[in-house]
Amino acid sequence: MRRTRKRSTLANRAIAASAALILGGGGLIAANVYASAGEGWSGWSGSAPQQKPLNAGQQMSTIDCPEVANGLPESVPRQARAEVDRELANMDTQITEAYQRFAEEKEKIQQDPSFAQNAILNPLKDKRGAAIQRIVIAIDRIAQKPTGLENMAPCELRADDATQVKDQNGDGQNGDNQNGGDQNDGQGGNDQNGDNQNGGDQNGDGQNDGQNQGQGDQGQGQGQGQGQGQAGNGPVAGDFVDIQSVQPNVQNPQQRRGASRGVFSTDCGVNENGKFNPDNVIVAPGVSNGAHHMHDYVGNQANDAFASDDDLANGQTTCQNQGDKSTYFWPVLRLQNGQNENDANADGGGNDQNVGEILTPTEVTMDFVGSPVSKVTAMPKFLRIITGDAKAFTNGDANANASWSCTGFEDRQLKDKYPICPQGSQVVRSFKFQSCWDGQNTDSANHRTHVAFADDNGNCPNGFQAIPQLQQRIVYDVPQGTVFAVDSFPEQLHKPITDHGDFINVFDDGLMQQLVNCINGGRRCA
Numbered sequence: 001m002r003r004t005r006k007r008s009t010l011a012n013r014a015i016a017a018s019a020a021l022i023l024g025g026g027g028l029i030a031a032n033v034y035a036s037a038g039e040g041w042s043g044w045s046g047s048a049p050q051q052k053p054l055n056a057g058q059q060m061s062t063i064d065c066p067e068v069a070n071g072l073p074e075s076v077p078r079q080a081r082a083e084v085d086r087e088l089a090n091m092d093t094q095i096t097e098a099y100q101r102f103a104e105e106k107e108k109i110q111q112d113p114s115f116a117q118n119a120i121l122n123p124l125k126d127k128r129g130a131a132i133q134r135i136v137i138a139i140d141r142i143a144q145k146p147t148g149l150e151n152m153a154p155c156e157l158r159a160d161d162a163t164q165v166k167d168q169n170g171d172g173q174n175g176d177n178q179n180g181g182d183q184n185d186g187q188g189g190n191d192q193n194g195d196n197q198n199g200g201d202q203n204g205d206g207q208n209d210g211q212n213q214g215q216g217d218q219g220q221g222q223g224q225g226q227g228q229g230q231a232g233n234g235p236v237a238g239d240f241v242d243i244q245s246v247q248p249n250v251q252n253p254q255q256r257r258g259a260s261r262g263v264f265s266t267d268c269g270v271n272e273n274g275k276f277n278p279d280n281v282i283v284a285p286g287v288s289n290g291a292h293h294m295h296d297y298v299g300n301q302a303n304d305a306f307a308s309d310d311d312l313a314n315g316q317t318t319c320q321n322q323g324d325k326s327t328y329f330w331p332v333l334r335l336q337n338g339q340n341e342n343d344a345n346a347d348g349g350g351n352d353q354n355v356g357e358i359l360t361p362t363e364v365t366m367d368f369v370g371s372p373v374s375k376v377t378a379m380p381k382f383l384r385i386i387t388g389d390a391k392a393f394t395n396g397d398a399n400a401n402a403s404w405s406c407t408g409f410e411d412r413q414l415k416d417k418y419p420i421c422p423q424g425s426q427v428v429r430s431f432k433f434q435s436c437w438d439g440q441n442t443d444s445a446n447h448r449t450h451v452a453f454a455d456d457n458g459n460c461p462n463g464f465q466a467i468p469q470l471q472q473r474i475v476y477d478v479p480q481g482t483v484f485a486v487d488s489f490p491e492q493l494h495k496p497i498t499d500h501g502d503f504i505n506v507f508d509d510g511l512m513q514q515l516v517n518c519i520n521g522g523r524r525c526a
Contacts, residue, residue, distance in 0.1 A: 072146065272318075
């Protein structure tokens with residue numbers, strides 16, 4: 001049975017018609033899906049995406065800023081970390097505020113592009129430049145002064161290709177653009193069936209009619225076939241694809257002699273407690289609303305922006321095995337069905353353009369698995385791992401890693417599309433966390449370089465050792481025909497590629513050793 005938190009009802013009932021954005025006669029848009037290799041993603045340069053020339057009728061959809069965290073030195077001195085993290089969080093707030101003004105002034109920007117530069121982008125550049133300078137000073141007090149960060153201050157406007165699909169017929173949607181692209185399960189293997197995922201024109205007339213009707217009800221994007229979702233910033237029809245039109249694409253590394261084949265499962269519930277906050281103690285410690293979107297939490301109940309390691313060690317846990325006080329969190333999934341949660345006027349919710357009814361998962365499965373090529377070693381206590389990238393829409397797919405699918409179709413995984421599941425099938429989000437550790441650090445300046453993904457064959461990079469890999473599977477009962485979206489930073493337009501998961505290891509030492517022995521011994525344990 002579907003489980004949602006129904007609190008206040010929304011006055012704008014017309015939004016329920018937004019289902020027409022997605023299911024107008026069955027026609028679906030599936031723009032190219034990024035290919036992946038290894039457990040994560042590869043093939044991306046790491047630089048900010050290049051703005052494409054606008055086609056006739058295209059409109060700018062968001063603000064695209066370089067990710068300053070990616071330009072930091074590999075090792076930021078511990079004494080400077082608090083100030084650096086605070087300034088990075090401040091820049092996220094600056095982008096949010098600039099995007100909100102951009103959204104309010106879209107009509108004026110279309111008429112006068114220089115308005116955006118003078119009124120939005122230049123002031124944002126000045127604010128970012130000042131924050132970057134404070135970061136440079138904080139690091140320079142203790143270590144070598146970083147160079148080049150000031151070049152990351154400017155931002156630009158960007159069009160959303162999924163919204164602005166070039167249409168030969170002038171009605172806002174091109175039914176021929178149905179290529180599902182190169183897809184992979186995020187763990188191993190090469191491009192599978194990438195060329196065979198072109199679904200062709202699927203009831204294009206129905207798509208356009210339904211889409212335009214949905215926009216007419218919302219009063220957004222009229223005459224252009226553009227849906228902007230209940231919040232006005234996504235999702236759009238091009239963000240969804242019928243899972244039945246996707247070819248199987250999952251391939252796992254072959255297990256070799258010496259592999260660790262066991263599985264250790266931990267059951268921490270589905271957030272029945274309703275623990276939510278828009279903080280992120282990993283990325284923005286000490287900063288309220290550091291995530292600008294709402295998180296579901298299972299496991300440790302002491303987690304907020306201000307939680308110390310001691311707070312987590314002494315916190316309560318929802319896990320059945322009380323030796324697991326780890327914290328597991330991810331952005332909530334919302335129905336955009338015309339009903340609001342009680343955060344409609346709160347940070348992380350409506351204030352950050354995340355609206356709609358929060359779905360409680362019907363099932364959350366969390367397994368720790370081994371390496372296909374070696375034994376695993378214990379994770380250090382308080383190891384922090386982030387998988388996926390909350391800003392992947394503007395950053396590119398270098399760190400994107402979540403997968404979307406449907407029950408009964410999990411041999412077909414999507415990266416930058418939400419699935420439309422057939423009757424009786426449920427939506428599935430999957431996260432496979434990094435499974436290699438540098439053997440020294442529990443965190444790093446960009447919260448990524450202390451851990452790594454294994455390659456296509458399951459081997460860790462030089463200098464890294466295999467640790468148990470956390471694999472999460474989160475299942476939702478989404479009503480047929482309902483638009484849904486993962487919470488995101490406002491300027492990320494609720495894109496599915498921005499999905500991500502966070503984990504802090506707070507297993508007690510004895511239970512962690514049991515976990516390692518179970519996996520290395522080839523057993524299935526809980």
